[in-house]
Amino acid sequence: MRVAFFITCFNDTLFPEVGQATVRLLERLGHTVDFPLDQTCCGQMHFNTGYQLEIIPLMRHFVRVFDTAEYIVGPSASCVGTIRDYYSRIAEIADDAQLAAEVQHLTPRVFELTEFLTEVLKVADVGAYYPHRVTYHPTCHSLRALHVGDHPIRLLKAVRGLDYVELPRAAECCGFGGTFAIKNADTSIAMLSDKLRCVLDTHAEVCVAADTSCLMHIGGALSRQRAGVRTAHIAEVLASVEE
Amino acid sequence: MASALIPLIPFPEAAKTALADTQLRRNLGKATQTIRAKRAAVVDEMDDWEELREAGRALKDRVLRHLDQYLLQLEESVQRAGGHVHWARDAAEATRIVAEIAKSHDAREVVKVKSLATDEIRLNDGLAAEGIQAIETDLAELIIQLAGEHSSHILVPAIHKNRSEIREIFRRKLADTEDLTDIPADLAAAARRHLRQKFLTTKVAISGANFGVAETGTICVVESEGNGRMCLTLPPVLVTVMGIEKLIPTWQDFEVYMQLLPRSSTGERMNPYTTFWTGVAEGDGPQEFHLILLDNGRTHTLADQIGRQALHCIRCSACLNICPVYERTGGHAYGSVYPGPIGAILTPLLVGVEHAPSLPYASSLCGACYEVCPVKINIPEVLVHLRAEVVRHYQATKGINTYAYAESVVMKMLAYTFADRTRYETAQKLARFGQGPFVSEGKIGNLPGLLSGWSTMRDLRPVPQQSFRDWWRSRNEQ
Numbered sequence: 001m002r003v004a005f006f007i008t009c010f011n012d013t014l015f016p017e018v019g020q021a022t023v024r025l026l027e028r029l030g031h032t033v034d035f036p037l038d039q040t041c042c043g044q045m046h047f048n049t050g051y052q053l054e055i056i057p058l059m060r061h062f063v064r065v066f067d068t069a070e071y072i073v074g075p076s077a078s079c080v081g082t083i084r085d086y087y088s089r090i091a092e093i094a095d096d097a098q099l100a101a102e103v104q105h106l107t108p109r110v111f112e113l114t115e116f117l118t119e120v121l122k123v124a125d126v127g128a129y130y131p132h133r134v135t136y137h138p139t140c141h142s143l144r145a146l147h148v149g150d151h152p153i154r155l156l157k158a159v160r161g162l163d164y165v166e167l168p169r170a171a172e173c174c175g176f177g178g179t180f181a182i183k184n185a186d187t188s189i190a191m192l193s194d195k196l197r198c199v200l201d202t203h204a205e206v207c208v209a210a211d212t213s214c215l216m217h218i219g220g221a222l223s224r225q226r227a228g229v230r231t232a233h234i235a236e237v238l239a240s241v242e243e
Numbered sequence: 244m245a246s247a248l249i250p251l252i253p254f255p256e257a258a259k260t261a262l263a264d265t266q267l268r269r270n271l272g273k274a275t276q277t278i279r280a281k282r283a284a285v286v287d288e289m290d291d292w293e294e295l296r297e298a299g300r301a302l303k304d305r306v307l308r309h310l311d312q313y314l315l316q317l318e319e320s321v322q323r324a325g326g327h328v329h330w331a332r333d334a335a336e337a338t339r340i341v342a343e344i345a346k347s348h349d350a351r352e353v354v355k356v357k358s359l360a361t362d363e364i365r366l367n368d369g370l371a372a373e374g375i376q377a378i379e380t381d382l383a384e385l386i387i388q389l390a391g392e393h394s395s396h397i398l399v400p401a402i403h404k405n406r407s408e409i410r411e412i413f414r415r416k417l418a419d420t421e422d423l424t425d426i427p428a429d430l431a432a433a434a435r436r437h438l439r440q441k442f443l444t445t446k447v448a449i450s451g452a453n454f455g456v457a458e459t460g461t462i463c464v465v466e467s468e469g470n471g472r473m474c475l476t477l478p479p480v481l482v483t484v485m486g487i488e489k490l491i492p493t494w495q496d497f498e499v500y501m502q503l504l505p506r507s508s509t510g511e512r513m514n515p516y517t518t519f520w521t522g523v524a525e526g527d528g529p530q531e532f533h534l535i536l537l538d539n540g541r542t543h544t545l546a547d548q549i550g551r552q553a554l555h556c557i558r559c560s561a562c563l564n565i566c567p568v569y570e571r572t573g574g575h576a577y578g579s580v581y582p583g584p585i586g587a588i589l590t591p592l593l594v595g596v597e598h599a600p601s602l603p604y605a606s607s608l609c610g611a612c613y614e615v616c617p618v619k620i621n622i623p624e625v626l627v628h629l630r631a632e633v634v635r636h637y638q639a640t641k642g643i644n645t646y647a648y649a650e651s652v653v654m655k656m657l658a659y660t661f662a663d664r665t666r667y668e669t670a671q672k673l674a675r676f677g678q679g680p681f682v683s684e685g686k687i688g689n690l691p692g693l694l695s696g697w698s699t700m701r702d703l704r705p706v707p708q709q710s711f712r713d714w715w716r717s718r719n720e721q
Contacts, residue, residue, distance in 0.1 A: 009661065012711040013671050014704065019711035035715050041661035046654060048608060050630030054658035061662050086627075144610035173567045177607025184605065185696025186259045190268075190571040191607070192700065220701030223686065 001031045001121070004069030006110070008076045008212075009041035015212045021239035022075050022113060025126065028239070038065045044082040047090065049179045056094045059087060063102045071120065072110045075235050077210050078178075080112040081145030112142065113235055114210055118151040124158055129242040131161030135204035136234075137195070137218065139211040140173050152210055152234055159237060165202040169194075176217040192221055199229060207231050246334075247365045247393075248540075248594050250578025253601040257576040267403050267573055274402050275563075275570045281510025282561060282615070289506070298499045300619040303555035306490050307545060313457040313490045314536065320460030324522020326532040333539050337484055338369035340535050341449060344482055345375050350447040356464060356471040357381030358451025359397055359558060360484045360537055362580045366449070377449065378441050380470040382434050389416040395574030397581065398508050398560040403573050406430060438470060448478040448529070452485035453557070454500060455534070458493045461521045462534065465504060465514050475518045481529035487536050488545075488554040500557060503617035507559035540593030549628040550592045555618040556585055562612035562622060568605060577602065584612035588625040596632045600647075603629035649693065668712070675706045 003026055007019045023033050042062055043055035062083075066072050074080050084107050091100035117123045136156055142148045157164050175181065175191025195218060199207050207222070209215050212233050219231035245251070261267060286292055306313055318328045331337035345353055353370065355361065355377050367377040367388075379388040383401040387394055390412045394400030401409065410425040413433050420433055450471070454463040462483055464471055475481060491500065505514040523532050545551050563569045563583030574582030579590040579599070587606055591599040603626050612622040637647035660666045681687045687703040689695075697703065709717075 007711050009667070013674065014706060016707060016709060016711035016714055020714060023715075035712070037712060037715070038664045040664060040667040043658075043661070046658055048627055048630070049650075049654065050603075050627065050632075050634035051651075051654045051658065052631040052634075054655060057662040058658060085624075140607070140609040140611075144614055171611075173607050173609035173611070175567070175607060177609070180604065180607045182694060182696045184255050184258065184568075185699065186255065186262050187568055187572055187605075188607070188696075189700045190262050191567050216704070217701060220697075220703055223702040223704075224688075224700060 002070055003031050003033050003116075004066055004072045005033050005035045006039060006042075006066070006072050006074035006079070007035070008074055008079045010079075011075060011212055014216070015233070018075050018212055018233040018235055021233065021235040022073075025128075025235060025239040026073070028241070029121065029123065029126065031121075034069070036065050036069070042079045042082055043090075044079050045178055047082060047086055052090065052093055055090055059090050059094075059103075060099065063099070063106055066106065066109075067102075069109065071116065072106075073113055073116045074110070075113045075210070075233060076212065077112045077139055077142035077146050077148070078213065080110055080115075081141040083107060083110050085145055112146055112148065112210065114142070114152040114155060115146060115148050117155060117238075118148075124154065126155060126158070126238045128159040128238045128240050129161050130159050130237050130240045132205045133163040133165060133203065134206045134208050134237065135165045135167045135199060135202040136170070137167055137174060137199070137207055137209045137214065138170055139209050139214045142210045143171060148210070155238060156208065156234070159240075160242075162237070165204050167202055167207075168198045170198075174214050174218055176214045178213070181217060188217075192217060196221055196225070196227070200227060204229060206237075208234050208237055210234050246594065247363055247580045248590050249598045250590075250602065252578060254572075254576060254578070254605040255601065257578060258572040258605075261572045261576045266405075268571060270403055270405050271570055271573050274399065275565075278399075278510055278564045282507060282564065285506045285510055285512055289502070295499060295502055296617055296619050299503050299557075299617055300555060302491060302496055302499060303488075303618055306492065307488070307551055307554055310487065310490070310545065313492060314487060316457040317455055317460060317490060318536075320457065321462075321522060321532075321534050322460075324460045326460065326522040326534055329533060329535045331484075331535050331537050331539070334364035334369070337364050337535050337537050337539070338366055340533075341366060341482055341484070342370055342373040342375060344480070344533055345370070345447050346373070348446050348480055350375065350445070350480075352376050352378060352441070352445050353447045353449050354378050354380050354441050354445045354474050354478060355384070356448070356450035356474045357384050357400070357466065358449070358484065359580060360451040360486050361449060362394060363486075364484070364537070364539060366484070378438075378445070380438050380441070380474055381466070382431065382468055382470070385434055385438070386412055389413070393575065394580070395582065396560060396563060397558055397574075397583070397585075398563075403575070438473075442470075442473040442477050445478050447480045447482065448474040450475060450481065450483045452483050452489050453504070454491050454497070455485055455489050456492075456494055456496075457490055459521055461494065461519050463497070464518045466516045466518075467509060467514055469516050472516050472518050475520065476528045479529055480531045480533075481520075482533045482535065484535045484537055487538055487541050488556075504557055504559055507557075507561040507615065507617040543595075544589075544592040547592060550588065550625055552620050553585065553589045553592050553625060555620050556589065557618060559617055561615040561617065562620075565611045565615045566606075567609060567611070568607065572605075577605065584622045584626075585620070588620075588622055588629060591629050591632075592625075596629055597636050600633045600636065603627075603633055646693075653693070671706075671710050675708065678705055
């Protein structure tokens with residue numbers, strides 16, 4: 001299968017290893033990965049913060065870049081969720097019927113990575129090896145926007161050597177919320193503290209999720225506390241093999 | 244008189260004060276976790292819950308589409324059954340009507356059923372200004388009234404108080420309570436002694452309404468304690484203040500809402516007391532009934548195509564109980580009678596975003612509220628819609644709020660940068676270069692200005708030297 005890789009601006013700039021892992025994983029599973037270099041940003045942050053007119057050029061750009069791709073796969077539930085849930089609304093705001101038609105053509109081809117693995121490729125075991133004690137934080141957008149359910153956990157449980165520990169109060173938000181973490185920093189930190197306590201209670205070595213942004217928030221606090229627990233995107237775990 | 248809907252302090256500031264109260268956080272954490280689990284258990288046992296939610300949504304949608312007709316039908320039905328109907332544009336009109344009715348019966352005291360609509364219009368304060376004392380009879384409302392506070396939850400007004408705090412309030416305010424313990428039964432008995440006398444001697448009762456049936460003119464109040472039932476049946480005069488969106492078309496529609504509401508609100512299969520009345524009946528219950536139909540911003544909300552779904556709300560409070568923000572800050576931080584996720588949309592819709600600009604941002608957009616809402620209000624969708632209105636407001640009045648203006652300039656610059664590959668790649672390089680002064684020992688531990696909130700508890704990893712696209716290009720060159 002030929003996959004157009006949507007890295008997301010966040011991973012491209014700050015967490016290139018997540019993109020590299022996704023490419024390694026998809027290629028190992030026998031697929032061809034394209035990376036349209038013209039891609040930039042889906043506009044999630046602008047949309048969620050209220051800058052709806054400002055996102056229109058970003059969306060036009062995204063639609064153009066991925067115009068001909070058969071499958072568009074990104075390692076971020078929240079970016080994919082923005083495209084799926086809100087791009088048609090933005091086309092309405094732009095009052096552009098042509099754009100609306102293009103969006104309608106685009107959205108069914110966009111997938112979050114674990115969703116693509118389990119629902120399109122129908123893979124249950126990606127053949128990974130990751131000998132660590134791991135807990136999984138199901139991010140809000142993977143759970144409640146994309147409804148991926150327990151698919152990511154099943155993928156993790158199939159990884160050889162991986163010791164999976166369930167996260168208490170897993171479905172609760174970690175407190176990131178994009179600009180929420182800045183605008184309501186105190187409340188965000190209160191939510192984060194409780195999430196950290198749950199992560200630490202599992203005695204996991206690694207906290208895994210399908211969104212790097214939530215992981216940056218959780219990982220940033222783990223680093224500050226010198227907690228000895230690290231974070232990893234699920235792509236990094238699934239891409240790992242025995243050396 | 245200050246509005247009961249307009250926050251005096253922006254949410255982030257008010258939240259900071261609330262978060263510092265560790266007793267409050269313990270009380271709230273315990274209460275919300277308990278009620279969440281109860282709700283989840285009774286919802287899980289329903290095979291057709293999703294169909295019920297859809298029916299609840301569709302019915303309210305129909306009500307809003309034909310609100311004008313249904314309201315006239317309700318007016319006619321109530322009048323036919325011997326009731327009086329009044330129309331109130333806002334808080335002042337509604338308060339004036341209630342006061343006139345009370346005065347026409349020489350009532351200096353009125354008893355009240357727990358009611359959000361009357362809290363919304365600050366009826367108690369309005370009546371007090373006319374020399375009429377309103378006595379709250381719901382146990383939690385009574386606690387709040389005696390403490391001189393405002394409710395912090397739409398269903399459990401005193402959720403932020405524990406029982407020893409309640410005992411102290413009763414000891415200070417109620418007679419014969421020197422030996423009162425903090426055992427719940429004793430606390431309830433003390434409230435009962437105080438209230439029974441009032442029920443039997445007061446001539447006028449005031450209530451809100453959970454539902455009003457257009458077809459029959461029947462009004463419904465759902466409650467747990469039975470104090471509401473006393474108010475609704477003992478005094479000879481009953482005045483009900485009902486928001487115009489509380490309509491349902493027919494009696495049969497109760498089959499949907501009577502399943503949705505108790506399970507979503509208190510986590511019960513059925514609530515203990517449900518009172519229905521249709522006008523007046525000779526020799527049974529109140530002999531004079533007044534229905535006040537309250538707008539107070541609702542038609543303004545109805546005009547908002549995305550926001551109008553907030554008028555579906557049946558005030559169950561499931562969204563408050565599930566909300567990770569509400570759980571930490573409590574209701575007072577929202578500065579409105581309507582707190583939590585529903586309050587974060589309903590308040591700005593009722594009063595205009597310019598009067599509550601911080602509320603649409605009081606959410607991480609986690610979506611838990613939408614998932615539990617029994618009438619499928621897409622709260623995250625309305626939140627981002629209202630955020631766009633806030634941004635439009637600030638952009639139109641630039642300079643009034645310097646923080647908002649600075650943010651707007653930055654966001655416009657970022658959008659311009661991200662819309663083109665060359666500009667985007669240049670920005671990546673600049674970020675790598677510009678972060679220099681902030682990186683120490685491989686981490687960024689201190690950020691300036693707008694971003695300082697991030698670094699109080701979180702480190703940031705520096706921007707790596709090679710972006711993904713750099714890696715991709717170098718890999719394909721080999």
